[in-house]
Amino acid sequence: MPIKKLIAAAMLTAGLLTSPVVLSAPLSSLPDFTQLVEEQGKAVVNIRTVGTVRQMVRELPPGMENDPFSEFFRQFAPPQLREYRTGGLGSGFILSADGYVLTNAHVIADADEMIVTLGDRREFKAKVIGSDARTDVALLKIDAKGLPFVQLGKSDALKVGEWVLAIGSPFGFENTVTSGIVSAKGRHLPDESYVPFIQTDAAVNPGNSGGPLFNMKGEVVGINSQIYSRSGGFMGISFAIPIDVAMTVVDQLKQGGKVSRSRIGVGIQPLNKELASSFGLQDAKGTLISNVEKGGPADKAGIKSGDVVLRLNGELLDSSDDLPRMLGSIRPGSKVDMELWRNRKLLKLSVVTAELQDEDPRTAERAYRGKPQGEESVGNRSGLSVQALPAAQLQKLGVKFGLLVRGVQGPAADAGMQAGDVIVGVSGEDLASVGQLQQAINAVPAGGSVALRVLRQGEPLFIALKPEKAKP
Template sequence: MNRLLKHVSVVFVSTFMLTSMLSHAASLPDFTELVEEASPAVVNISTEQTATTKTANEGGQQLGPNSEELNEFFKHFFGQQPFGQQAPPQQQRPRSSLGSGFIISQDGYVLTNNHVIDEADVIHVRLNDRREYIAKLVGTDPRTDLALLKIDAENLPIVKMGDSDKLKPGQWVLAIGSPFGFDYTVTAGIVSATGRNLPSDSYVPFIQTDVAINPGNSGGPLFNLDGEVVGINSQIYTRSGGFMGVSFAIPSNVVMSVVDQLKQDGKVSRAWLGVLIQDVNNELAESFGLDRPSGALISRVLPDSPAEKSGLKSGDIIMVFNGKKIEHSAELPYVVGQMKAGEKVDAKVYRDGKEQTISVTLEARPNDPKALAQSQQDQNRLGMIVGEVPADMAKKFDIESGVIIEQVMGGTAARNGLQQGDVITMLNGKRIDGVAAFTEIAKAIPNDRSVPMRVIRQGYPMFIPFKIVE
């Protein structure tokens, strides 16, 4: 009797476990039909370029401030040369990069990442059925890392574009691409987060996933379970240089807004507001009289900008722009960048303890190569961006003069322990009366020698040794 009971118990437990496993398996998505339908519209992209080799490793481009000093960094991926076949320094040679893309129209328009085809002399597009074409570059948008290609073909298979705004964390997504040159590799995972802002990209609210993305996946599509493209795989976050469970895709809604302009003009024109902004932390929220941290704090209004012409001021906090609520300062550049020059919009700002609405007519972003180059050079040397101290902050902490650090970009500023929100009042024994004065004094600082810097951090003044290391 005992043996019979034991036997029945074993059979019952085994049956229960098998039923549970089958039930669990049934709840997981089956991607086979999706892959069969979508794969024909996914392409392999390779390029040829005659380039001067400066380093042996051309496998990827590191992004973000002072990336060589960070343990974690963002990477764009190119194709990699086989080990042992790197050319010696300064040798002219053809270079081939490898990536992915997908067809969006039957007459041959193809989308991929800009960094996949950047500076290429020849772009090859190979289809799922092994047909191969030389692609024409229609246009690029480096700010969103997108490129539009055109191949001479008709009646091509195409992808279905989806609405990335409907994505929610936890939803299943799938990627098809050519990691390490292995064509039409399928990987799947879930949406980890949406609206991610990365240090190097202020115009893209990235989709974060845990889908395995590796070199060669760049430019490939990210699908939802309906077989619609909801993003373009672009970057990963890594310590080792390989996939570590965090990848990023450009949302499809951003993609299609760029595609229309690339088709028409071959480039993308964006609206410009003309302000320097920073996040509102708890201390700043309290000092301005806000209930909680929210909005984009204007630390500087650029001269002759749409912001100045509309009456926006330093110290204003933009809470809503063109009907879209601004929770974090990083959201504002994307909202403005989606608009066109000449559009008139309303900005709801918090000023002097109350909200008011200001009408702003946006303009085209100015393009002054010399000014941009000089600004970039100064930022790289100091590793920070500074602006005027907001009036309310100056009053609260009794700050007579100085500049506030709006962004620490790495390098010198990071090495010296400076932080966003610090106010610099004195440098190398000289009083800082504003941004222009700070820039001139900073230019005269010698390399590899410490000079005194007076900093006010959350109301507490202190001196630190400031040293620029080239």
């Protein structure tokens, strides 16, 4: 009889156990990363950067450093240009045997010189093929042949809970290996609309940036890019750029040294449950169009403020962050098919995209500086006090009619309305009068809501207002 079963039987006989013990097969051991590291670690590199910082300073004449009035005289000293050499450390990995290296754009930002150190200690000066700040991806090239290179996987195939491995140079310690699991997928960080990050709990620290994230097959599925930390060190949350996203950038960098993205000329906002209900949607999925640029691609195609984009080229949009990401992967001038929700009906349109460029916001609150005149209360169910804007201010805002919110209370305050907002639309339609707003609010059934389109600090957005029950 196996020794474990003999021990269990003896314990049962001695009365140490009150019920029979079922000894299952031994638990599977933790994953063994040794072969993966041996095979793929050779393609991971250390990147050392050197940059020059130029600064205008006011220096005292020699001998005055210890003068008690030195700071007083410093302000009258003539400014002089001083240069300082700075250095940085990061990681990267070799994409091909002819010397293409992938890393983060922030690793090589402002660098005058980049030294790539291989696993066998050979060093090469690298040149920048191109970098893209929006996705934080940079492509370098070193003059070498026959180099070890990584195998690429599919980040879309990753599953939450799957084991992953990071290799890099945290704090300058080269070829450091850490492991963890995929904590989440599709994370959207502030000001990072074009990258659905992979979140992991693999230990990543300063210096790991640009290094590869491997799956258990030894394939690169991401580029370690950011950490969430209050101390500057690892706290259990790391973010990696999906390799699928990175390689679409690499292809463009190889061809032209820069990345071109599509835009359709719209402002967007998240779609919450209340707004979805006011539009007649069961699920709060999709991208809500809050503003349409006049003369832009979306305007020419017939897209309107208040439309909800449900699909782009047949692919479902789960959240508002999906639209800029998906458009960012499409070349300008491409024709895209969109499925929209408008006036409680499905609508299909095609849009020819333009090249992404910065858009100038218009601030409604700044545009109106007049004194309160003609203030009106929009019924006791909404808690809104509004005032019609004069023609001059409407022209500045680019709208035909608008109501400046002068005061909020009750339902309006609960919905997030603010004094200074300008109401320009209701229930998916442009606003034309106070009466139209009042009628729309009165038509809301008990427990329902109405979608108001407002301008706030240069950004159009929708707010779901849930009026109080009508008094008998």
